[in-house]
Amino acid sequence: xxxxxxxxxxxxxxxxxxxxxxxxxxxxxxxxxxxxxxxxxxxxxxxxxxxxxxxxxxxxxxxxxxxxxxxxxxxxxxxxxxxxxxxxxxxxxxxxxxxxxxxxxxxxxxxxxxxxxxxxxxxxxxxxxxxxxxxxxxxxxxxxxxxxxxxxxxxxxxxxxxxxxxxxxxxxxxxxxxxxxxxxxxxxxxxxxxxxxxxxxxxxxxxxxxxxxxxxxxxxxxxxxxxxxxxxxxxxxxxxxxxxxxxxxxxxxxxxxxxxxxxxxxxxxxxxxxxxxxxxxxxxxxxxxxxxxxxxxxxxxxxxxxxxxxxxxxxxxxxxxxxxxxxxxxxxxxxxxxxxxxxxxxxxxxxxxxxxxxxxxxxxxxxxxxxxxxxxxxxxxxxxxxxxxxxxxxxxxxxxxxxxxxxxxxxxxxxxxxxxxxxxxxxxxxxxxxxxxxxxxxxxxxxxxxxxxxxxxxxxxxxxxxxxxxxxxxxxxxxxxxxxxxxxxxxxxxxxxxxxxxxxxxxxxxxxxxxxxxxxxxxxxxxxxxxxxxxxxxxxxxxxxxxxxxxxxxxxxxxxxxxxxxxxxxxxxxxxxxxxxxxxxxxxxxxxxxxxxxxxxxxxxxxxxxxxxxxxxxxxxxxxxxxxxxxxxxxxxxxxxxxxxxxxxxxxxxxxxxxxxxxxxxxxxxxxxxxxxxxxxx
Numbered sequence: 001x002x003x004x005x006x007x008x009x010x011x012x013x014x015x016x017x018x019x020x021x022x023x024x025x026x027x028x029x030x031x032x033x034x035x036x037x038x039x040x041x042x043x044x045x046x047x048x049x050x051x052x053x054x055x056x057x058x059x060x061x062x063x064x065x066x067x068x069x070x071x072x073x074x075x076x077x078x079x080x081x082x083x084x085x086x087x088x089x090x091x092x093x094x095x096x097x098x099x100x101x102x103x104x105x106x107x108x109x110x111x112x113x114x115x116x117x118x119x120x121x122x123x124x125x126x127x128x129x130x131x132x133x134x135x136x137x138x139x140x141x142x143x144x145x146x147x148x149x150x151x152x153x154x155x156x157x158x159x160x161x162x163x164x165x166x167x168x169x170x171x172x173x174x175x176x177x178x179x180x181x182x183x184x185x186x187x188x189x190x191x192x193x194x195x196x197x198x199x200x201x202x203x204x205x206x207x208x209x210x211x212x213x214x215x216x217x218x219x220x221x222x223x224x225x226x227x228x229x230x231x232x233x234x235x236x237x238x239x240x241x242x243x244x245x246x247x248x249x250x251x252x253x254x255x256x257x258x259x260x261x262x263x264x265x266x267x268x269x270x271x272x273x274x275x276x277x278x279x280x281x282x283x284x285x286x287x288x289x290x291x292x293x294x295x296x297x298x299x300x301x302x303x304x305x306x307x308x309x310x311x312x313x314x315x316x317x318x319x320x321x322x323x324x325x326x327x328x329x330x331x332x333x334x335x336x337x338x339x340x341x342x343x344x345x346x347x348x349x350x351x352x353x354x355x356x357x358x359x360x361x362x363x364x365x366x367x368x369x370x371x372x373x374x375x376x377x378x379x380x381x382x383x384x385x386x387x388x389x390x391x392x393x394x395x396x397x398x399x400x401x402x403x404x405x406x407x408x409x410x411x412x413x414x415x416x417x418x419x420x421x422x423x424x425x426x427x428x429x430x431x432x433x434x435x436x437x438x439x440x441x442x443x444x445x446x447x448x449x450x451x452x453x454x455x456x457x458x459x460x461x462x463x464x465x466x467x468x469x470x471x472x473x474x475x476x477x478x479x480x481x482x483x484x485x486x487x488x489x490x491x492x493x494x495x496x497x498x499x500x501x502x503x504x505x506x507x508x509x510x511x512x513x514x515x516x517x518x519x520x521x522x523x524x525x526x527x528x529x530x531x532x533x534x535x536x537x538x539x540x541x542x543x544x545x546x547x548x549x550x551x552x553x554x555x556x557x558x559x560x561x562x563x564x565x566x567x568x569x570x571x572x573x574x575x576x577x578x579x580x581x582x583x584x585x586x587x588x589x590x591x592x593x594x595x596x597x598x599x600x601x602x603x604x605x606x607x608x609x610x611x612x613x614x615x616x617x618x619x620x621x622x623x624x625x626x627x628x629x630x631x632x633x634x635x636x637x638x639x640x641x642x643x644x645x646x647x648x649x650x651x652x653x654x655x656x657x658x659x660x661x662x663x664x665x666x667x668x669x670x671x672x673x674x675x676x677x678x679x680x681x682x
Contacts, residue, residue, distance in 0.1 A: 004312050005032035006128035008182050012167035013159065014038065017132055017178035018085040021216040022120040025085040026225060027312040028128050029172055033092045034310075039166035041093040042103045042159050043086045044173040048198045049078070050102040056080035056203050057090045059399065061226045061392040063211060067403070068201040070108050077405070079206070083217050083225040089172040101162060103171070105154035106195040107147055117175070119360040121315050135175060144180060152177050154192030156184035205397035207404045212388050214405055218364040219390040220272060224318060226392070227276040228309040235277065236270035267332070268389045271325035277304045279318035280311040316361055326371075326383045333382070338375045346374035356504075438569070438678060449571035450564055450667045457546070458664045458675050466553060468660055469582045473524040476622040476645040484518040524645070525618030530579040530605045530625035531649070531661055534559065540578030543593040543604070548586030555589035557581050557611060559604045563665055569678025571667035577660070579625075581608040583615040609633060613642050624649050 005028035007014040016032055018025035033041070045053055049066060056064035057080055066078040080087055093100035123131035144152070155173065159181070162169045173181065211219045227233050323343075331337050338346075350370035354362040362370065364387060372380035396402055440446055487502050488495075490512040502513040534540045545557040558580035566574040583589055592598055592611040601607045609629055612621045613636065620643050623629055628646045637644050649657070664679055666672060 004028060004128070005035075006132055007032060007036070007170075008178055010182060010185070012163060012169060013182075013185070014168060014170045015178050015182055016085070016089075016170060016172045017175040018172060019117065019120050019123075019175060020086065021079075021081075021084050023083045023217050023221050023225065023313065023315060024120045024124045025128075026083045026088045028123075029085040029088045030092065030229065031310065031312065033089065033170060036168060036170055038098070038168045038170040040099040040101065040162050040169045041089050042101045042155075042162055042169060042171045043089045044104045044155065044171075044177070045078070045086055045090075045102040046104045046106040046195075047102045047158070048106040048195045049201065052201050052203050053078070053080070053090060053102055054094070054100070057087060057094060060087070060091060062397060063206045063215075063222070063390070063393055064400065065204050065206045065214065065403065065405065066201065067204060068198055079214055081211075081215055081217075081222050082229070083222045086172055089170070099162070099166060101158065103155045103158035103162075105151045105192045106198070107151060108195070119358070121360045124312060124314055132175060132178075136179060144176075148177070149180075150192065152180050153184050153189060154194065156181050157189040157191055160185060160189060203400055204403040205400040206393070207395060207402050208388070208390065208393040210403075210405045211390060211393060212364065218387045219393075220275070220322060220387045221313075221315075221318060223272050223390045223392075224276040224279055224313060227273065228279075228313060231309050232277050232304055233273050236273045264385075265391075267329060268386050269391050271329060271386055272389050272391070275318060275321040275325055278321050279313050280304075281314050281317055319361065319367065322386060323383070326379065326386050329382050329386065330379050334378060338379060342375045346370050349374050446567045446570045446572070447564065450567060450573060451571070454668045455544075455546075455563075456666050456669055456672070458666060458679060459672065461663050462553060465556075465582075465660060465663075468529075468656075469527045469554060472527045472529075472622045472624065472647070475647065476524045476620060477520055479645060479647070480520040480620065480643075481517050484520070486516045486518065487513050488516065490514045520620075522619040524620045524622050525616030526581060526583045526612035527622045528579070528581045528605075528608050528612050528624065529577075529649075529660075530608070530623075531657065532578045533603060533605050533625070533627075534578045535603065537604075540576075540604075542575065545589060545591045545593065547589065551586065553586055554582040554584050555586050555615070557589060557592050557608060560663075568664070568680075569671075569675065571671045572675055572678050573665045573667075574662065574679075575665055576662055579605055579608055581612045583612060584617070589615055606630075606633065609644070610636070613637050613640050613644075616642060619643060620645055622647060624652075626650070 005016065007016050009015075014032075014036055016029055018029065049068075052066050056066055060080070061082060063082075064080045066080065068076050070076055082088070082091075090100050090102075117135055118131075126134075155171070155177070159169060159171050171181070206214065208219075211222075215222065323346075327337055327343075350362040350367055353366045353370060354360065357363075357366070359366075368380050368384050368387070371383045485496075487499050490498075493514070495514045496517040497515055499513045499515040502515075503511075506513065532540065540559045540561055542562050543557075543559045544563075545555070547555050559578045560575040561578075563575060564573050568574045581592075589611070592607060598607045598610060601610060605625065606629075609621070609623055610633070612623075619641060621637070622645045624647045626649050629644060634644055664675065666675060
């Protein structure tokens with residue numbers, strides 16, 4: 001039979017076991033019917049709704065929904081969409097002009113398919129026969145209920161009647177019923193006593209906004225399936241990624257004038273066609289056609305097979321192509337591609353998200369949520385828009401009324417995801433209120449006020465740097481605590497909380513792991529931050545030590561750009577830190593730059609670190625720099641009864657570091673009252 005489809009056979013009867021509303025089994029039905037070429041097709045849909053099913057299938061590719069009520073007033077519905085194995089069976093029979101029959105018994109209950117089975121994508125990889133055998137040999141299928149047995153005997157009776165009229169006959173039914181129906185056909189059967197026709201049944205045209213919420217598969221998968229039914233569509237034209245300017249006759253306008261308006265609907269439709277032509281693996285080497293991240297970002301792909309539509313559409317390959325075209329649209333609309341690390345993180349996140357939910361590949365919600373978390377909301381929005389592409393579904397139809405239906409209306413499990421794409425607007429051509437900077441009345445006026453004695457700092461900057469120092473002290477203690485923490489299985493106490501990562505890593509054990517955070521002896525007594533090691537000693541020549549003015553401030557020693565080089569106000573000099581040390585409590589630090597004990601040290605960062613070890617009253621010192629300190633400094637710290645906690649400076653945002661590096665030195669306390677008029681923070 002091959003890997004593409006599988007059927008149970010018996011004297012002119014083929015039973016195709018499927019999972020309802022799943023793409024992989026719709027492909028299996030399409031390929032199986034093309035090979036079997038039966039004289040009649042039977043499907044697991046209520047016989048009382050056959051007239052409405054045929055009417056809805058006949059108007060495909062427009063998606064319809066059949067709505068009716070049970071005797072208890074419950075709304076019942078059947079969506080009619082292309083990538084559904086039952087719908088494909090009916091549609092194929094109508095196109096070939098052969099008999100089609102709905103053989104299920106109308107039990108007046110919702111047709112909710114809730115099989116607890118492995119991800120249908122497994123059938124595409126291991127083969128439909130192997131998938132069916134594994135499922136039926138296990139206990140995944142529940143024992144048949146009395147209603148199920150009533151339906152199965154009724155379907156068997158009607159299939160037997162079809163066999164008397166034509167042969168061969170194909171029955172398309174749920175995987176849970178296939179073997180029991182085959183067994184019932186070998187025994188006595190009676191005609192089921194069910195409803196022959198229904199009143200107040202309506203067929204509606206489904207609004208395109210409702211498709212993503214009602215259908216089990218993303219609309220783009222239904223669209224790809226529809227395009228591939230009769231052969232691969234022609235290759236769409238490619239719009240250049242880096243087109244400069246906009247065309248204006250024989251010339252191109254590089255700037256100015258109205259912006260080029262791109263037809264986004266056409267862009268997505270072309271992307272859909274491109275994906276439909278390349279959403280299958282080659283027949284040989286099914287698992288060897290992996291795609292690397294560079295191929296995704298460059299939007300390249302090999303040409304499809306000539307008979308590619310006869311190879312089953314692969315869900316994973318379709319999602320890769322979907323991601324490729326989204327990257328291309330993102331580049332065209334926003335001017336840049338996602339980074340390689342973002343794509344790598346997205347695919348890992350989506351895989352893990354799917355595994356947590358018991359799936360092999362992510363569903364529509366998980367795919368978009370992963371894009372939002374790992375790239376940005378604009379990318380997630382483009383991924384969602386392309387995923388909702390279904391060009392045949394218009395808002396209004398000429399033959400049927402249109403309805404909007406939500407998952408909440410039909411008691412479906414609904415998950416919500418809010419996406420706020422950033423809008424790019426033109427700048428307003430109006431003056432923006434900006435405080436003008438004061439200027440000198442004559443050159444050198446402000447420098448004359450800088451006497452160089454009674455130097456002091458600017459208090460708002462002191463608050464900022466002290467907060468950063470307190471944050472580093474807390475971070476250092478937290479790192480030490482995490483380093484000494486212990487993870488163990490949960491027994492009688494949650495200790496310091498559940499360790500989610502370790503619990504997921506050992507999920508197969510069925511145990512919960514908790515974390516025990518060990519207390520750290522002592523705290524952090526000094527903080528050293530090195531923005532630039534200044535190995536040549538020319539960029540940051542100014543060195544200074546000053547004391548805290550009150551108990552809430554620390555003593556600080558630093559090296560910076562020259563004092564008085566950048567005068568921004570009368571007696572106000574703008575400087576930039578190269579590095580600094582802060583020790584607690586204040587008023588204890590001598591001038592370390594003139595201390596003969598530190599003259600043997602080779603660099604200014606080492607002087608600051610040794611001074612921190614010398615003046616700290618706690619056993620720990622935090623050192624923030626681009627490179628860790630040399631090994632002998634760790635040995636020195638151990639001999640002094642201290643420990644150096646190294647934190648890479650790359651862990652902090654560049655904007656935060658820019659705010660911290662700039663500070664101002666005032667020539668006298670009287671300058672603090674006027675400093676705010678001259679100091680402009682970035």
